Every structure is written in C-alpha cells, then in structure tokens.
Amino acid sequence: MRMQLKALVERFAADRSGTIGIVFALAILPILMATGAAVDYSNSARVRSKLADALDSGALAAAKAYAMGTTDEAELTRLARAYVDGNLSASEQALGTITAFKVTADADQGAVRVAATMVVPTYMLELAGVDELPVTEQAVARAASKNVELVLMLDVTGSMGGSKISNLRTAAEDLVDILIPEKKKTDKVKIGVVPYSQGVNAGAYAKKATKGKSDKCATERVGDKAYTDELFDAEAIGTGSAFCPPNVIQPLTTNRNVLATEISKLDAGGMTAGQTGIAWSWYMLSPTWASLWPGDSAPAAYDTKDLMKIVVLMTDGQFNTFYDLKKSKGGESGGEEEAPDYAEYYDAATPDDRAKSLCDAMKTAPHNIIIYTVGFQAPSGAKTLLKYCASSSDNYFDASSGTELKSAFAAIANDVQALRLTE
Numbered sequence: 536m537r538m539q540l541k542a543l544v545e546r547f548a549a550d551r552s553g554t555i556g557i558v559f560a561l562a563i564l565p566i567l568m569a570t571g572a573a574v575d576y577s578n579s580a581r582v583r584s585k586l587a588d589a590l591d592s593g594a595l596a597a598a599k600a601y602a603m604g605t606t607d608e609a610e611l612t613r614l615a616r617a618y619v620d621g622n623l624s625a626s627e628q629a630l631g632t633i634t635a636f637k638v639t640a641d642a643d644q645g646a647v648r649v650a651a652t653m654v655v656p657t658y659m660l661e662l663a664g665v666d667e668l669p670v671t672e673q674a675v676a677r678a679a680s681k682n683v684e685l686v687l688m689l690d691v692t693g694s695m696g697g698s699k700i701s702n703l704r705t706a707a708e709d710l711v712d713i714l715i716p717e718k719k720k721t722d723k724v725k726i727g728v729v730p731y732s733q734g735v736n737a738g739a740y741a742k743k744a745t746k747g748k749s750d751k752c753a754t755e756r757v758g759d760k761a762y763t764d765e766l767f768d769a770e771a772i773g774t775g776s777a778f779c780p781p782n783v784i785q786p787l788t789t790n791r792n793v794l795a796t797e798i799s800k801l802d803a804g805g806m807t808a809g810q811t812g813i814a815w816s817w818y819m820l821s822p823t824w825a826s827l828w829p830g831d832s833a834p835a836a837y838d839t840k841d842l843m844k845i846v847v848l849m850t851d852g853q854f855n856t857f858y859d860l861k862k863s864k865g866g867e868s869g870g871e872e873e874a875p876d877y878a879e880y881y882d883a884a885t886p887d888d889r890a891k892s893l894c895d896a897m898k899t900a901p902h903n904i905i906i907y908t909v910g911f912q913a914p915s916g917a918k919t920l921l922k923y924c925a926s927s928s929d930n931y932f933d934a935s936s937g938t939e940l941k942s943a944f945a946a947i948a949n950d951v952q953a954l955r956l957t958e
Contacts, residue, residue, distance in 0.1 A: 578630070578655065579655045579668045579670050581630075582630050582631050582653060582655050582670055583653075583670045583672055585623060585630075586623070586651060586653050586670060586672045587672045587674065588622065589618070589619040589620075589622040589623045590619060590649050590650075590651060590672055590673065590674035591674045591676070592618045592619065592621075592622045593614075593615035593616065593617075593618040593619040593622075593649050593674070594615065594647055594648070594649040594674040594675060594676035595618075595676040595678070596614055596615060596618045597611045597612075597614055597615040597618075597638055597640075597647040597649060597676070598645075598646065598647040598676040598677050598678045599678045600614055601640055601645070601647050601678070602645060602677075602678040602680055602952075603713075603949075603952045604713065604716035604718075606640065606716070606718050608638055608639070608640055611638045611640060611647060612636070612637070612638040615638050615647070615649050616636055619633075619636075619649070619651065630655060631653040631654055631655040631656070631670065632653065632654050633651055633652070633653050634652050634653070634654050634669075635650075635651060635652040635671075636649075636650075636651045636652075637649070637650050637651075644677060645677050645678075645680075646675055646676065646677040647675070647676055647677070648673060648674070648675045649673060649674050649675075649676075650671070650672070650673035651671070651672060651673070652669055652670065652671045653669075653670045653671075653672075654667045654668070654669055654670075655667060655668045655669075655670055680723055680841075680955050681723075681841040681842060681843050681954070681955040682723045682724070682725075682835070682839070682841060682842045682843070682955075683714070683723065683724045683725065683842075683843050683845060683951060683955055684725050684727075684787055684820055684834055684835065684842065684843070684844050684845070685714070685724070685725070685726050685727070685844075685845040685846070685847065685951065686726070686727040686728070686729055686787070686816040686819050686820055686845070686846050686847070687707055687710070687726065687727070687728050687729065687847050687849070688729045688731060688809075688812045688813060688815075688816045688846060688847060688848045688849060689703060689707060689728060689729065689730050689731070689801065689812075689849055690703075690731065690732075690807070690809070690812075690849055690850045690851055690852070690911070691730045691731065691732055691780045691782060691801055691802060691803050691804070691805075692731075692732045692733075692803060692804070692805050692806060692807045692851070692852060693732070693803055693804050693805055693806070694803075694807075694851055694852050695803040695851055695911075696803040696804075697803075698937060699803070699851060699911065699912070699937070700801055700802065700803045701937075702911075702937030702940050702941065703801060703849070703911070703940065704798055704799060704801050705937075705941055706937075706940045706941040706943070706944035706945075707728075707798045707801075707944060708795055708798055708799075709941055709944055709945050709948070710726075710847075710944040710945065710947065710948040711726060711791055711794045711795060711798070712791070713945060713948035713949060713952065714726065714948050714951060714952065715789065715791040715794070717791065721789065722789050723955075724789065724955075725787040725788060725789055725831075725832075726787065726788065726789075726794055727784070727785055727786050727787040727788070727816075727819045727820075727832070728784065728785040728794065728797055728798065729784050729812055729815045729816045729819060730780050730782040730784065730801060730812075731780065731808065731809065731811055731812030731815070732778065732779075732780045732803075732804060732805030732806060732807065732808070733754075733776045733777075733778045733779070733805040733806045733807075733808050733811075733856050733879070734752045734753060734754040734775075734776030734778070734779050734780075734808060734811055735752075735753055735754075735779070735780070735784055735811060735812060735815045736751055736752060736779040736780050736781065736782060736783045736784065737749075737751070737752070737753040737772075737783070737784055737815070738751065738783035738784065740753075740784070740786075740827055740828075741753045741774075743767065743827060744767045744771070744772040744818075744827065745767075745771055745772050745773070745774045746767070746771040748771070748774040748876075749774040751779055752774060752776050752778075752779035753772045753773070753774060753811075753815070754772065754773040754774060754775050754776050754808065754811050754858045754877060755772070755773050755808070755810060755811045755814050755857070755858055755889070756770050756771065756772050756773050756814075757773070757858070757859055757860065758770055761889070761892075762889070762892040762893055762895075762896050763896065764817050764818060764821035764823050764824065764896075764902070765823060766823050766824060766826070767824075767827070771875070773858045773875075773877035774876075774877055775858040775876075775877030775878050775879045776808070776858070776879060777879065778804070778805045778806070779805075780802070780804065780805060781800075781802055781804075782797065782800055782801055782802065783797075784815065784819070785797045786819060786828045786829065786832035787819060787820075787828070787831075787832045787833075787834060788831070788832060789831070806855060806856040806881070807850065807852050807853065807854050807855050807856055807886075808854065808855075808856040808857060808858070808886065809848075809850050809854035809886060809890055809920075810854060810857065810886045810887075810889040810890040810893060811858075812848070813846075813848060813890055813893045813894065813897075813924075814893055816846045816848070817846070817893065817896075817897050817902075817904070819834070820834050820844045820846065820904060821834060821902075822834050822835060822836045822837060837901045837902055837903065838901065843905060843951075843954060843955060844902070844903070844904045844905065845904065845905045845906075845907065845951060846897065846904055846905070846906050846907070847906075847907045847908075847909065847944075847947060848906060848907070848908045848909070848921065848924055849908070849909040849910075849911065850909075850910065850911070850913060850917055850921070851910070851911040851912055851913050851917075852913060852914065852917055853883050853887075853913075853914055853916045853917045854883065854886035854887055854890060854917070854920070855881055855882065855883055855886060856879060856880070856881055856886065857879075857880055857881075857882075857885045857886045857889065858877040858878065858879055858880070859877065859878060859880060860875050860876070860877060860878070861875075861876045861877065861878040883916060887916070887920050890920060890924065891920070891923055891924070894906060894923065894924035898926060905926050905930070905954075906924055906925055906926045906930060907925060907926070907930045907931075907932070907947045907950075908921035908922070908924050908925040908930065908931050908932070909921070909931075909932045909934060909940070909943050909944070909947075910931075910932070910933050910934065911934045911940050912934070912935055912936075913933075918933060929950075932946065932947070
C-alpha cells in the first residue's frame with residue numbers, strides 16, 4: 536500500500552496535462568501527510584501503551600528481587616528484561632524494536648526504575664522521509680513490604696555437639712543473610728535468638744523476670760499464667776535449672792553483625808526443656824514484655840499494621856525436662872510476695888503438653904504468631920510435636936543432614952520474604 540501511494544503521488548507530480556492535475560497533486564500531498572501522520576502516531580501510541588504495561592511488570596519483578604537482596608543492577612536488568620519480553624506478544628514485538636533498556640535501583644527509596652526506548656517503523660510518514668518513530672517509556676516500582684519480628688529458638692543441648700552445632704550455626708547465619716542482606720540496610724526486619732537447653736541464659740534480663748531469684752538462668756513458670764504472655768510481675772519465671780547454656784539470649788535487632796556474632800558462639804550441652812525455649816521466644820515477641828527489652832528491641836503491638844510476628848522452633852530431640860514448684864512434706868514452698876522456688880524433673884509427657892499449650896496460645900488471636908518448626912535428625916516423638924506446633928504442614932521441616940538443615944532455614948527465610956512482599 537505504501538509503495539502504491541508513493542507511485543500515485545509521483546505520477547501526479549509528473550503530470551503536466553492540466554491545471555486541475557497540478558492543483559490536485561499539490562493538495563493531496565499535505566492531505567496524505569496529515570492522514571499518514573495520524574495513522575503512524577496512533578500506531579506508536581498503541582505501542583507505547585503496550586510497552587508501558589510490559590515495563591510495569593518488569594519493574595515490579597525487579598523491585599521484589601531488590602527487596603529480597605538482589606542488588607546487582609546487571610542481574611536486575613536481566614530479570615526485568617525477561618519480564619518485559621515475556622509480556623510483549625510476538626505481534627507486538629514485530630511492531631517495533633527495543634533499542635535502549637536501563638534499570639536503576641534507588642537504595643534510599645527501595646525502588647527500581649526501568650526505562651526503555653522502542654523504535655516503531657512508519658507506514659505513511661516515510662513519504663516525508665520519516666522512517667521511524669522512537670517511543671520512550673519508564674516504570675517505577677517498589678515492593679511494599681511488611682515489617683517482621685522473628686525469633687530463632689535454637690537447640691544447644693548436649694546431643695547437638697560436634698558437626699551438628701556447626702551445621703546449625705551455618706543454617707542460622709544463612710537465614711539472617713537472606714532476611715537482613717549485608718549490602719542493604721533495613722529497619723523492617725528484626726531478629727532475635729533464644730538458645731535453650733535445660734533452661735535459657737537470660738543474662739541481664741534474668742533478675743527482673745525471676746523477681747531477683749537469678750541473675751543468669753531462667754526456665755518456665757507454672758500456674759494460671761503459665762501459657763500466657765502476661766508480664767513477669769503477674770507471675771515470676773522459674774529458676775530451677777542447675778545448668779544454663781553459655782549463650783545469652785539476643786533480643787530483637789536489625790544488626791546483622793550482632794546476630795552473626797551471637798550465632799557463631801553457639802555451643803552444646805545440657806538436657807532439653809524445649810517448652811522453656813518456646814515460652815521465652817514468645818516473651819521476646821510479646822508487647823506485654825516490652826519493658827524488659829532495651830530500646831529498639833521492644834516488640835510492637837500485636838495489631839500493628841503490616842507487621843508479622845514469627846517464631847522458628849528447632850530441636851534435634853524429644854523435650855524431656857520440666858520444672859515445678861519444689862515439693863516437701865510441708866507442701867509447696869514460696870510465698871505470695873516472692874518468686875517461688877522450682878525443682879527440675881524429667882519425662883517427655885509433661886514438656887510436650889506444655890509446649891502444645893504454648894503453641895496453641897501463640898497461634899490464636901490476638902497474638903497470631905506464625906510458627907515454623909524444624910526437626911534435625913529428630914526422633915518420631917519430637918517430629919509429632921513439631922508438626923503440631925507448626926502453623927501449617929508447609930511450615931514444618933524434617934532435616935536429616937546438615938545440608939537439609941541449611942536448606943530448611945533458607946526455605947523459611949525465602950518464605951518469610953515472599954510473605955512480607957506484596958504487590
């Protein structure tokens with residue numbers, strides 16, 4: 536059609552047979568140019584719209600990857616371009632050629648900008664010497680992200696000695712690396728660590744929580760408040776354990792270096808009071824306990840908008856140690872005005888029942904804590920408990936080797952990232 540029109544114009548221009556032909560030839564050229572311009576610009580506008588839609592998809596994909604720790608612009612460009620090409624159909628790509636494509640990441644805004652130029656060939660304007668029209672568009676996206684407060688409950692009992700504790704250190708460090716990337720500062724993700732064995736080493740926080748009974752070791756509590764997150768003022772924490780892990784609990788922090796340092800110190804020893812670790816993980820996330828934790832480590836309210844509270848419960852063995860008030864011929868010791876004395880007891884049924892009660896309370900409203908669980912070469916009884924505590928079957932991981940343990944922690948971290956990123 537374009538060639539036919541061109542030939543027609545040339546014939547009119549060459550016609551010398553009469554004034555009408557000359558006038559018509561002179562008049563039709565601007566008419567054809569105006570019509571051609573309308574057709575070509577309309578086509579380029581359609582291409583621009585398709586390109587803008589495709590760039591939106593590419594920008595969003597790159598923004599999600601950036602929020603998850605991908606900071607290399609070459610990789611972001613590759614990812615965005617793949618989405619753009621995938622969203623432009625073959626017929627739309629035939630309408631023009633992308634001649635320029637650039638992705639820019641903005642660390643301050645957490646945003647990704649994708650800009651492209653597409654050259655669209657003309658059909659009618661070629662008669663006026665305009666062979667193509669450049670179309671330039673851009674899209675900016677920022678993956679809206681939820682805040683995360685996450686606590687790692689890590690088994691440092693005697694059975695975790697040797698290569699197992701080394702594998703645990705690596706797995707936990709990998710999780711921190713994914714959620715708090717080294718090159719990307721964030722205040723949206725806070726992580727705490729609760730190493731446990733027969734008790735937890737509450738360090739500087741033990742004295743308040745136990746009402747002065749201990750300046751280091753803390754266990755669980757019994758009575759009406761046992762399966763709640765009410766403050767220690769309502770019911771003091773037990774101090775029955777004769778053995779505390781050397782590793783002090785680490786309250787919520789955004790500082791990846793602090794977390795890495797504490798994780799690197801993990802050491803193994805002692806029996807397994809897993810329900811104590813669960814309880815202290817809850818206390819670390821509970822706004823009721825905010826007064827115990829320093830500064831930015833204080834957890835937010837349960838109903839805070841765009842906030843997820845998460846616990847990862849990890850063990851390699853059956854819970855086998857629990858604490859009750861000391862028994863004597865005269866009955867239970869301890870008065871109403873002081874923290875009671877606790878004694879250490881051993882079996883599996885009681886710790887399991889207490890762990891289930893704590894998990895039930897944590898998962899229900901208004902707490903709505905998301906629970907992941909990981910068994911590491913764990914016996915069947917421990918696996919049953921972990922499956923019970925997990926928020927869903929997908930939140931339970933059974934690791935039979937160090938490699939699988941690392942894969943489980945990485946999968947949890949990536950799942951948390953997927954949950955916190957929204958479109």
